[in-house]
Amino acid sequence: MSVLVLADRSGSTVSQPTRSAVAAAQKIGGDVHVLVLGAEGADAHAKLPGVGKVLKAEGEAFANGLAEPVAALLVALAPGYSHLLAPGSAGGKNVMPRAAALLDVQIISDIAGVIDADTFQRFIYAGNALATVKSADARKVATVRAASFDPVPAEGGSAVIEAAPAAGDPGLSTFVGAQIVKSERPELTAARIVVSGGRAMGSSDQFKILEGVADRLGAAIGASRAAVDAGYAPNDMQVGQTGKIVAPELYIAFGISGAIQHLAGMKDSKVIVAVNKDEEAPIFQVADYGLVGDVFKVIPELEAELDKK
């Protein structure tokens, strides 16, 4: 038995979801190999403890992570592996189902637990039910829910690096460009503390007052779908069923009512704090600490209190 993990493209570093996917691979057992797209990341991935080999796929189509050539490469590599995994990030969700269908296998999306080599747990209905499923397929293809597995350390291993076999680009799609939001803050899915705002923030300018709290706590900033739809925050900040799934040590929700779809993205957080002026808001049912009050009064007070030390 051996497991191939398709890494997130993250430049010369390893993403936290990739380290969680490697942790899931180790739970399955056997040799763990990592496939890195692009020329940059192979050295960093070779340092992951427990990884035996890093396969490096160079070339423009791979560097841009286009689904068609990457899935074709996975299919070419598949005969050597019992399991193909990827983090459940946008890249993994784009590629893995395509590879699974080419292998005539049903994908197992966002696994949250490994029972044995054939049996996995996953959430359904926006996190409101946990299903245990057993796959009858000869080869398992799955994505991994990062919040459910403690990531392996970034250092400590020394895997060999090999070039991945050449695989052609089927030429079905062309990469045009990307607009990536620059941020000095920790990555949302990897942050130890997340500060999140909802519709009650009122405007994109007012949403920025969260930065003061986030800076004092070294936190990432998230948003509810309502805040994103209203244009207060960019879509990649969205936490929820259709956005990012986070499980930080501390999650502070400012002016978020707590719809099922939002809770799906954050209810595994260790400590949840809710600040909302509606004391009936459903978010208070999952919050460890709730404060009923206006976010615009609470935030300056909170900043002052945090400055006291």
Added chain:
Amino acid sequence: MKLLVPVKRVVDYNVKVRVKADQTGVETANVKMSMNPFDEIAVEEAVRLKEKGTVTEIVAVSIGPTAAQEQIRTALAMGADRGILIEVDGIVEPLAVAKLLKAVVEKETPGLVILGKQAIDDDMNATGQMLAALLGWGQGTFASKLELTADSATVTREVDGGLETVTLKLPAIVTTDLRLNEPRYASLPNIMKARKKPIETMKPADLGVDAAPRLTTLKVEEPPKRIAGKKVGSVAELVDKLRNEAKVI
């Protein structure tokens, strides 16, 4: 150009689902069912393309129980021209759905298939990618913008960290993200008109597809419950609790 839009009948997104006591699944009897929200966005996008003149016909397809006719009627009332229902009882996994849709695509030869990015019941996020693979077509997943010409589709995709743009050769597959558009409500006259639009019904066997599941659900449980917390009276008390009780800051 003809467009194919698959739609799924799911438990309405506002329903708080309950796990069955025997752990075989969730309670779906006497629960409000609706069209999957991402599929509404797919139908809306198709209708807008038709209104612009790039698209000539929209075929809405659903795979599920006889009652899934309701969801096809909703698509017809929004502006789709005709429907196809593939009747199957029980769970049909994305791989089987993709195989059934492939058979429909081969009969109907659309220039583009627009699907929702995921169904809110199984949360798989896989059918569009699997259909693209089986057809050997390009895929533009998680689309927040779609521009169509006679032989290509340019798709702006929502990815971690921002947006990415790809151009696909047609025919191709596109899956919708939430911000692609805001679906319209069907007007009463359009709901009435939709009753007269045709729906063709078939079975998986008619298409020569084995829809047997590959995954066996051993059990379905309630997720671990959070212990109810407490309300604090002031910001000072909150910070004190976070520092000294929870020890997270």
